[in-house]
Amino acid sequence: MASINTGIEWTDKTWNPTTGCDKVSPGCTHCYAEALVRRFPTNFPNGFALTLHPERLQDPLRWRKPSRIFVNSMSDLFHSEVPVSFLKEVFETIGKTPWHVYQILTKRHERLLELAQSLDWPDNLWMGVSVENQNYVSRIDYLRQVPAKVRFLSCEPLLGSLQLDLTGIHWVIVGGESGQKHRPMNLEWAQSIRDQCQEAGVAFFFKQVGGRTPKAGGRLLDGNIWDEMPSLWHLHIQRWENGNVKLISKLG
Numbered sequence: 097m098a099s100i101n102t103g104i105e106w107t108d109k110t111w112n113p114t115t116g117c118d119k120v121s122p123g124c125t126h127c128y129a130e131a132l133v134r135r136f137p138t139n140f141p142n143g144f145a146l147t148l149h150p151e152r153l154q155d156p157l158r159w160r161k162p163s164r165i166f167v168n169s170m171s172d173l174f175h176s177e178v179p180v181s182f183l184k185e186v187f188e189t190i191g192k193t194p195w196h197v198y199q200i201l202t203k204r205h206e207r208l209l210e211l212a213q214s215l216d217w218p219d220n221l222w223m224g225v226s227v228e229n230q231n232y233v234s235r236i237d238y239l240r241q242v243p244a245k246v247r248f249l250s251c252e253p254l255l256g257s258l259q260l261d262l263t264g265i266h267w268v269i270v271g272g273e274s275g276q277k278h279r280p281m282n283l284e285w286a287q288s289i290r291d292q293c294q295e296a297g298v299a300f301f302f303k304q305v306g307g308r309t310p311k312a313g314g315r316l317l318d319g320n321i322w323d324e325m326p327s328l329w330h331l332h333i334q335r336w337e338n339g340n341v342k343l344i345s346k347l348g
Contacts, residue, residue: 105315105323106269106301107199108163113153113186114171114178116146120203123228123253126275129170146177153185162195162336164329174204174211183215191218195336197329201226201250205238212242220332222246224267229256240264246326252303253278257285262296266326272306272313281306286317299324 102110117129133140140147156165167173173186190198201224202208208223223244225235228251239247246266251258253273262268270289272281286302293300302322305313315321 102166102169103310104166104169105303106164106325107166109159110166110169111152111156111198112149112168112170113182114146114148114168114173114175115140116142116144117171117175118144118146121226121228121232122255123203123226123232126253126273126277126279128275131275132170146171146175148178148182150182150185153189156189156193156196159193159196162333163197165196165198167198167200172202172204173200174202174207176204176207180211180214183211187215187218187221190221191216194218194220196220197222197332199224199248203232203235205235209238209241217243219245222248222267222326224248224250224269226250226252227258227260228253230258233258233260236261236265246328248326251289253306254281254285254289255279257282258289260289260292262292262298265296265298266328267299267301267324268293269301269303271303274304274306274308274310274312276308278306278308283317290317290322299326301325 130144133144197220199222203226205225221244223239223242225239227233227235227249236249247264248267249265250269252269252271254270268289270286273279290300300322301324302315302317304310304315307313
């Protein structure tokens with residue numbers, strides 16, 4: 097699981113410089129990453145304990161095609177056990193590969209804000225927080241203070257209705273939970289978030305309805321696929337796919 101092309105609809109690749117985590121809120125209850133570790137234990141000799149993988153830090157420099165890279169699909173980069181020195185190395189790799197866009201999600205909003213001012217924040221690093229129900233909307237207030245070009249929310253698994261202040265937010269991802277013990281999502285919750293995004297001019301991405309498998313309920317919301325991305329993504333692709341291949345080769 098060092099890196100892999102992924103079926104996650106809103107990204108292209110995953111990169112896991114750390115693996116392992118622990119539960120901090122209801123969205124973690126049926127953690128897919130923990131389930132994956134149990135399914136493939138030989139790939140994870142430390143189980144789901146927080147583990148650093150310095151041997152993976154340089155991997156993105158070898159990936160030439162401009163991509164959206166989800167950082168730590170198998171962990172939380174802002175976990176308390178990740179040293180600041182290691183975070184700085186991750187950020188340095190991101191800064192050295194400007195042809196990619198990196199998407200980081202955390203539930204550790206307090207540590208995120210604490211470190212945001214001391215880290216050199218690359219322009220191609222998008223930062224998000226998970227907001228699964230109304231009890232965790234305060235995470236957005238912390239995110240708003242982070243100097244990221246794109247700030248986004250992952251409302252997945254969506255476990256209740258949300259009233260959101262989308263000031264300073266550029267993108268919202270919504271999805272229902274999947275798995276044998278999935279908690280059903282009311283489509284009205286997703287519809288409400290979509291309407292709030294449209295009113296605020298924020299890109300809305302509907303990932304899935306959820307069910308026993310990720311694709312069980314499909315991706316339709318009111319008969320449509322909602323695949324909106326922040327405008328900076330489209331500008332990024334135009335920049336790096338039009339005449340910058342040679343520059344990528346030099347940087348790599």
